[in-house]
Amino acid sequence: MMVNSFSQFESPVFLTIPLILLALILPWAFYPSPSPRWLSNRTLTLQNWFIGRFAKQLLASSTPKVHLWATLLVSLMLYIISLNLLGMLPYTFTPTTQLSMNMGLAVPLWLATVLVGFRNQPTLSLAHLLPEGTPTLLVPVLIIIETISLLIRPFALGVRLTANLTAGHLLIQLIATATLAFMSIMPAIATLTSILLLLLTLLEIAVAMIQAYVFVLLLSLYLQENS
Amino acid sequence: MLSRVVFVSGMRSRGPYMLGTGLILYMLSKEIYVINHETIAALTIGAIAVYGIKKFGPDVAAFADKLNEEKVAQFQEVKDHAMSSLVQAIENEKKEQWRVDGRSMLFDAKRNNVAMMLETNYRERLHMVTNEVKRRLDYQIALQNLHRRMELEHMVNWVEKSVISSISPQQEKESIAKCITDLKALAKTTQAKATA
Numbered sequence: 001m002m003v004n005s006f007s008q009f010e011s012p013v014f015l016t017i018p019l020i021l022l023a024l025i026l027p028w029a030f031y032p033s034p035s036p037r038w039l040s041n042r043t044l045t046l047q048n049w050f051i052g053r054f055a056k057q058l059l060a061s062s063t064p065k066v067h068l069w070a071t072l073l074v075s076l077m078l079y080i081i082s083l084n085l086l087g088m089l090p091y092t093f094t095p096t097t098q099l100s101m102n103m104g105l106a107v108p109l110w111l112a113t114v115l116v117g118f119r120n121q122p123t124l125s126l127a128h129l130l131p132e133g134t135p136t137l138l139v140p141v142l143i144i145i146e147t148i149s150l151l152i153r154p155f156a157l158g159v160r161l162t163a164n165l166t167a168g169h170l171l172i173q174l175i176a177t178a179t180l181a182f183m184s185i186m187p188a189i190a191t192l193t194s195i196l197l198l199l200l201t202l203l204e205i206a207v208a209m210i211q212a213y214v215f216v217l218l219l220s221l222y223l224q225e226n227s
Numbered sequence: 228m229l230s231r232v233v234f235v236s237g238m239r240s241r242g243p244y245m246l247g248t249g250l251i252l253y254m255l256s257k258e259i260y261v262i263n264h265e266t267i268a269a270l271t272i273g274a275i276a277v278y279g280i281k282k283f284g285p286d287v288a289a290f291a292d293k294l295n296e297e298k299v300a301q302f303q304e305v306k307d308h309a310m311s312s313l314v315q316a317i318e319n320e321k322k323e324q325w326r327v328d329g330r331s332m333l334f335d336a337k338r339n340n341v342a343m344m345l346e347t348n349y350r351e352r353l354h355m356v357t358n359e360v361k362r363r364l365d366y367q368i369a370l371q372n373l374h375r376r377m378e379l380e381h382m383v384n385w386v387e388k389s390v391i392s393s394i395s396p397q398q399e400k401e402s403i404a405k406c407i408t409d410l411k412a413l414a415k416t417t418q419a420k421a422t423a
Contacts, residue, residue: 038298039295039298039299040295042287042288042291042292043291045291045294045295046287046290046291046294049291049294088272089269089272090265090266090268090269090272091265091269172268173264173265173268176264176265176266176267176268176271177263177264179264179267180262180263180264180266180267194267194271197267197268197271198271198274198275201268201271201272201275202275205275
């Protein structure tokens with residue numbers, strides 16, 4: 001029952017039992033279990049190929065110290081992409097539409113990259129606050145600006161993911177409602193809006209995958225900067 | 228399970244499809260399932276999913292199979308390479324054995340060569356020795372010939388000298404006069420023979 005447009009983003013509860021944990025764990029059920037065989041079935045082969053390609057592309061141009069984060073980044077990517085794509089199905093709950101969840105992913109990981117940088121090479125990490133080749137007059141201003149941009153990164157990461165997915169789901173809901181409303185009045189306009197919905201859904205699937213990739217990519221970039 | 232009921236029975240029975248249609252119509256008519264915006268969204272997603280799977284499914288499956296094939300082919304290549312190198316090693320070993328068999332023939336040939344060289348060397352030295360001995364003997368012969376000739380010459384000279392010294396001047400005049408009368412008589416006889 002729709003109270004307002006945002007009611008689809010409420011945390012799911014069934015008979016006062018919160019189902020958020022189930023929604024968070026659900027992607028695990030859709031991944032093939034690793035098999036002890038040398039040649040595995042198609043799903044597992046494709047998964048392994050994808051993970052290999054992704055990890056190589058993400059971490060190709062980085063030092064071996066950054067490679068220690070490979071497991072974390074790849075599993076993060078798989079988790080977010082599966083949450084997003086499963087949320088495309090009807091009547092599903094997408095946890096990544098909740099700002100709390102995304103901030104919970106973004107802040108600790110960003111903080112980890114910053115702290116790793118400050119612990120291992122404090123001078124270099126501080127030096128990142130001032131880009132090379134700035135005129136002497138601009139130095140104080142630029143340091144303040146760079147610090148602000150450093151501190152705003154976790155918020156940017158979290159809010160980017162939340163906003164993209166929420167906006168997408170909202171648009172799908174609104175246009176589907178419009179199509180449903182027009183179907184009884186003017187079926188021609190309903191056809192138009194259904195075509196729009198088709199294109200939008202395609203876009204949303206792409207956005208779901210891209211946003212996951214962007215999240216992980218930015219984290220890896222922050223890591224490379226600081227390592 | 229349901230598909231086994233449908234297909235193993237040998238003919239496509241219409242039971243499951245009737246059940247599905249009936250359930251859907253029941254839920255719709257009794258408004259257990261209400262058509263809302265999610266239905267439209269579900270139809271859209273369903274259409275996209277069906278289209279995607281129908282279009283890209285076989286390609287993705289072929290790609291996954293190709294990945295596995297490449298894996299197998301890699302190891303197969305390693306295995307084949309190992310086998311071929313082992314076969315090559317066996318052939319090389321056999322060739323070495325054949326070479327070893329032929330070694331005795333090689334030794335015989337070498338032994339013959341060495342014997343021939345020794346023989347040649349011996350003959351050369353023998354020849355040289357013969358030549359040297361002949362030269363020494365020739366020298367001795369020449370020396371002896373020289374001695375004899377010198378003795379002969381000396382004797383002849385001595386005899387001549389003694390004969391010449393033994394001739395007195397009187398005897399010399401007499402012999403010369405005799406020679407002249409002999410010569411005249413001879414000239415007369417030849418002249419007479421010539422005119423006759």
